[in-house]
Amino acid sequence: MGITRNCVQVCVYVAFIVAVVVADQENAIFACSGPLAYYMDLGCMPVYYNTKYKSFCVKRFDCSHLRRRYKDKCYINGHEYIHNEILRKEDANVCDNCICKRTENINEIEVAAFECDKSKCAKRTTVNQGCYLRGDPSECCKEEVICPSNIQNRSICNVSGEYYWDGELFHVQNEPNLKCICQPGYNGQNVPPFCVKQNHSLCDHPAFEHTDYFRRNCAPIFINVINGTTTCYRKMKCQSLDDIVVPHETPFVMDDDINDMCLFGNMMLRIGDIMEPSFDEHFNCILCICEVPPVLSCKYVERYECLPK
Ligand SMILES: *[C@@H]1O[C@H](CO)[C@@H](O)[C@H](O)[C@H]1NC(C)=O
Ligand SMILES: *[C@@H]1O[C@H](CO)[C@@H](O)[C@H](O)[C@H]1NC(C)=O
Ligand SMILES: *[C@@H]1O[C@H](CO)[C@@H](O)[C@H](O)[C@H]1NC(C)=O
Ligand SMILES: *[C@@H]1O[C@H](CO)[C@@H](O)[C@H](O)[C@H]1NC(C)=O
Numbered sequence: 001m002g003i004t005r006n007c008v009q010v011c012v013y014v015a016f017i018v019a020v021v022v023a024d025q026e027n028a029i030f031a032c033s034g035p036l037a038y039y040m041d042l043g044c045m046p047v048y049y050n051t052k053y054k055s056f057c058v059k060r061f062d063c064s065h066l067r068r069r070y071k072d073k074c075y076i077n078g079h080e081y082i083h084n085e086i087l088r089k090e091d092a093n094v095c096d097n098c099i100c101k102r103t104e105n106i107n108e109i110e111v112a113a114f115e116c117d118k119s120k121c122a123k124r125t126t127v128n129q130g131c132y133l134r135g136d137p138s139e140c141c142k143e144e145v146i147c148p149s150n151i152q153n154r155s156i157c158n159v160s161g162e163y164y165w166d167g168e169l170f171h172v173q174n175e176p177n178l179k180c181i182c183q184p185g186y187n188g189q190n191v192p193p194f195c196v197k198q199n200h201s202l203c204d205h206p207a208f209e210h211t212d213y214f215r216r217n218c219a220p221i222f223i224n225v226i227n228g229t230t231t232c233y234r235k236m237k238c239q240s241l242d243d244i245v246v247p248h249e250t251p252f253v254m255d256d257d258i259n260d261m262c263l264f265g266n267m268m269l270r271i272g273d274i275m276e277p278s279f280d281e282h283f284n285c286i287l288c289i290c291e292v293p294p295v296l297s298c299k300y301v302e303r304y305e306c307l308p309k
Contacts, residue, residue: 032057034292037176038220038233041205042066043078060260060293066214071111074100076200076207087114093179093198095121095140103210113210134167137179137196157182157194171231176201203232213238217263219275219296221286237286237298239265242278262290269296 036058039046044061074081076091087098098116121141127133131147132154146167148154155166164170164182172178172190179202180195204220206213213236220233245267254261254268262269269275269290275298277286288298 033297034058035220035222035233035295035297037201037203037231038295039063040176041201041203041207042214043075058292063214063294072102074112074114074207076114083112091199093200094138098208109212109215110210111212114208116208132165132167134183135169135181137181137194138192155184157186158188160188171202173231176203176232201232204234204236217265219264219288219298221298221300223300237277237288239267240278243267244276245269246274246276248272248274260293262293262296264288264296
């Protein structure tokens with residue numbers, strides 16, 4: 001256990017102590033730490049530090065509007081939909097074919113959510129050896145089969161130091177709404193025809209999920225966390241029985257303002273506190289920390305970093 005915890009603290013130090021980078025870009029806020037893509041999807045409002053320092057990073061988010069939402073309506077991009085209403089083009093991504101459905105499950109913490117017909121793109125094209133598929137980020141299910149005379153010279157995209165093959169989907173750091181496909185001629189510019197801005201994030205968006213993860217105080221798990229900034233979360237982690245909090249300083253005291261604390265299930269954490277998940281098949285290699293309340297930030301770590309030796 002001692003080893004695990006030591007490692008956890010080291011890993012957290014490495015991953016989450018973020019040097020704040022240049023501010024003059026559209027998505028500068030994403031250079032800050034915290035589960036920002038999730039707050040954006042939920043439509044929470046940033047609350048800034050009330051200090052004389054110039055800071056574009058956020059102290060916490062105000063998500064109180066979520067408590068006033070109707071459980072039998074769907075919400076996306078600040079728009080409200082009623083039962084059986086179709087997801088409008090302005091809120092839809094190119095392949096979405098979705099309808100708002102309320103849930104029958106009134107005993108659970110469940111809410112209305114968009115249910116989508118995914119059959120449109122269900123049949124995958126099969127390709128012969130030496131060939132590959134290239135999608136089109138602006139069209140639904142359009143896939144071109146490419147059979148180069150020499151597979152060796154299939155082109156490669158250098159996306160800020162990460163490499164993708166021609167035809168591969170990639171996500172851009174700090175831009176959870178961009179859908180990109182590596183294609184010949186890519187030179188680092190995340191613009192059409194390589195990348196197309198979507199009308200909702202490509203994350204595990206809460207509007208498409210009947211489980212009310214926010215009310216259950218669950219936390220998003222991020223992938224591709226580079227220097228603390230985030231691309232997209234791919235899963236939610238809810239409290240399980242043996243999850244424990246490791247306070248960053250002892251003794252544990254409540255903050256003066258409860259709004260400055262993170263909530264996870266029925267647990268409260270101060271900024272900097274770590275949540276160590278109990279051993280669990282699905283969540284065994286994640287690390288969670290209270291960075292920007294009220295939601296914890298979790299990320300995947302390597303197996304050797306979290307398993308007891
Ligand atoms: C987003 O909404 C606009 C306006 O309705 C629409 O023209 C566009 O096609 C949508 N974008 C995507 C990626 O579907
Ligand atoms: C791809 O490989 C073929 C055969 O080796 C070669 O003739 C061609 O010039 C290569 N194309 C590029 C773009 O490198
Ligand atoms: C890929 O991009 C990174 C950062 O944009 C750059 O430092 C690196 O030199 C590039 N690699 C190659 C092989 O061009
Ligand atoms: C991450 O941080 C390290 C050290 O501060 C820096 O050398 C590296 O370039 C950063 N990488 C990215 C992708 O920002």
